[in-house]
Amino acid sequence: MEQQIIKGEDFTESRLEQGDYELCAFNGCDFSSSDLSGINFLDCTFTTCNFSNAILKNTLFQDSTFKECKMLGLHFENCNQLGLTVSFENCQLDHASFYQVRLSRTIFKDTKLQGVDFTQSDLRNCKFEQCDLLQATFENSNLERADFREACNYTIDPEINRINGALFALPSVVGLLSKYDIKIETV
Numbered sequence: 055m056e057q058q059i060i061k062g063e064d065f066t067e068s069r070l071e072q073g074d075y076e077l078c079a080f081n082g083c084d085f086s087s088s089d090l091s092g093i094n095f096l097d098c099t100f101t102t103c104n105f106s107n108a109i110l111k112n113t114l115f116q117d118s119t120f121k122e123c124k125m126l127g128l129h130f131e132n133c134n135q136l137g138l139t140v141s142f143e144n145c146q147l148d149h150a151s152f153y154q155v156r157l158s159r160t161i162f163k164d165t166k167l168q169g170v171d172f173t174q175s176d177l178r179n180c181k182f183e184q185c186d187l188l189q190a191t192f193e194n195s196n197l198e199r200a201d202f203r204e205a206c207n208y209t210i211d212p213e214i215n216r217i218n219g220a221l222f223a224l225p226s227v228v229g230l231l232s233k234y235d236i237k238i239e240t241v
Contacts, residue, residue: 086124094134115140130155168207182208202226209233 057077063070065088076096083103091111099119106126114134123145130138131153138156144164151171158178168188172195181201187208196216202208203223209232210217222230228238 114138119143120145125150129153 062082074094086104086106089109094114097117104124116137128150141161149169154174156176163183170190173193182205185205199219201221208229
């Protein structure tokens, strides 16, 4: 399917037809708990869609954009990793998992990422603009040149993550020191 606009469809009852979707726009669709296994989305845009708890086994999102989407509990590590390129704007990605996923250059803008698992992820050159990373997990992650200047509530251990060239700003930068249980005061 190419260059189609799909509006207000409920895929919780009937499964989205398997195949390739190229240059399609999905607006207000409900994919929650749907099985999207093996479907390829190429240059697609998703606006105000609900993907919560959808099954993403071998699902391909290539050059796909998500805007104002609810995406709770998704396991992006189950996606087809070859060509995975996504961006998120004003989305809710709480409790999603990007375990060992390559996301370099991904833009997260105005997005809630609470409780997200970024363990062993490649987040080089990613931008976290106005993102809430409360209780997000970063372990053995590559955060080189990632931009956290506008992010808040993150806790990152520099001893177990690669942070060379990463960008941070006050006051949130104290999230790099939280494991030391120290008190920081402004003068």
